[in-house]
Amino acid sequence: MSTTAFDAIIIGAGAAGLFCAAQAGQRGLKVLLLDHSPRIAEKVRIAGGGRCNFTNRDLDPRAPQRHFVGENPNFCRSALARYTPAQFIALVDRHGIRWHEKHKGQLFCDDSSQQIIDLLLAECQAGGVTRWQPCSVQGVTHADGLYRIETQRGPVQAPQLVIATGGLSIPQLGATDFGYRIAEQFGLRLVAPRPALVPLTFGGEAWAPYAGLAGLALPVRMATGSKKSRMEFLEDLLFTHRGLSGPAVLQISSYWTPGAPLQIDLAPGVDAAEALQAAKRDSRKRVANELAALMPARLADAWAASDEALQRPINEAGDKALSRLAERISRWEITPSGSEGYKKAEVTAGGVDTRELSSQTLESKQPGLYFIGEVVDVTGWLGGYNFQWAWASAHACAQALRPA
Structure with a gap:
């Protein structure tokens, strides 16, 4: 031929x-x-x-x-x-x-x-x-x-x-x-x-409180790495049946290395500690209700349900419990178990x-x-x-x- x-x-x-x-x-x-x-x-x-x-x-x-x-x-x-x-x-x-x-x-x-x-x-x-x-x-x-x-x-x-x-x-x-x-x-x-620009997966007991939040979305600041290798994005986060997705996660996935934690600020631009203390002075609503002013109500309920000290009116909550909560809101640290792989990776x-x-x-x-x-x-x-x-x-x- x-x-x-x-x-x-x-x-x-x-x-x-x-x-x-x-x-x-x-x-x-x-x-x-x-x-x-x-x-x-x-x-x-x-x-x-x-x-x-x-x-x-x-x-x-x-x-x-x-x-x-x-x-x-x-x-x-x-x-x-x-x-x-x-x-x-x-x-x-x-x-x-x-x-x-x-x-x-x-x-x-x-x-x-x-x-x-x-x-x-x-x-x-x-x-x-x-x-x-x-x-x-x-x-x-x-x-x-x-x-x-x-x-x-x-x-x-x-x-x-x-x-x-x-x-x-x-x-x-x-x-x-x-x-x-x-x-x-x-x-x-x-x-x-x-895989890059890919949803991340989570498992085990640490993820159990969030497993039922699929479809919930909110703007976050997400980071991974430390010092010169640190990278962060201010984008939307989406909860899925198996973990996290949305632009914030897709972006950070290109920089994430297996075994490394993610740091997530769930209320970017807000002083969570100050907001919770102000609510404690002025409100008798339950902690979950006040927390819903900072994040979607379903997520607020999940967070409050994970700590017995938060299952009460906010004016009765201890300062230490609210301080811990504010720290978690501003710096939720969680480690992915993996990613959705090439099947879901955009690139x-x-x-x-x-x-x-x-x-x-x-x-x-x-x-x-x-x-x-x-x-x-x-x-x-x-x-x-x-x-x-x-x-x-x-x-x-x-x-x-x-x-x-």
Whole structure:
């Protein structure tokens, strides 16, 4: 069987792969885009509750470490500086897609994530990209400056191969470890992958008082780590049947290490000790009723029920008991038993070690082999940052690709 030749082959037709193929094709390169899944860009489709939080205008490319996690968060600075949120917004505008900002710079489609998928497909069509999907890859070899790919539709080859296969998150959508296996095949180091932006689970007696609070949400300040490694977020917390979720937990999960506790301020911006003492002076309501002024009533009831000294009118409660309660409200410390894993993780942290890649081009130390998007050890915060890394890393790579 004859081997079809291209200037570049891109494996993985998610956000990064589609955008890289489009950009390279529009520069005049002959590009083949492959993906094993019959479904197009499923993670784009489900993102942002089906409206795709496609970027974040608060991203500061001069200080990417503020919004990105990895062994070298500064690695992403070059790509993010050369393709900014404003540039992707301009592309969205050119395609007539209406969008809105929710909060903290998060931008969403007014209508549907499908509009972003359609944008990416239209850009690929404008670049004359050849797309084989579904098309599985049986093997990759390299000889005489060419990458030969054995595919379901026959062999293909190119001097440049781009891996945009993402991480292990949401395997039910087709996620695999393909990108990591290719990196290892060519002797490139990996940072151990782990679930990120993921709900955390709890168990045992410590969690028993909260097991019935599923569905309850409230704004909190959540932190983990200590000294230089300490990280905190002011976001909403959601109780689930198995533990905690919501933006606060998803954000902190990228920094949490197994066995480490979380510190949660359940009434951020409030002096809990002062509020309880004021209530003691002025009220005869039960402690749980006064506590409900600081947090949802169901949570207040659970907290009061856990301490016999609090099951009385607040004016009869001892100062020590109220002091303990105030401390717990401001610094509830609890240790997760684990996470919901890749099945519920929005992204995968870790991946191809950035020390193996050029920050300018995303080319690896293996000549002609590139890695972009989530497969790389660059993980953004919740809120559009991971999509912006997909666009920026894809753009940087596409600009570096050359005709054969």
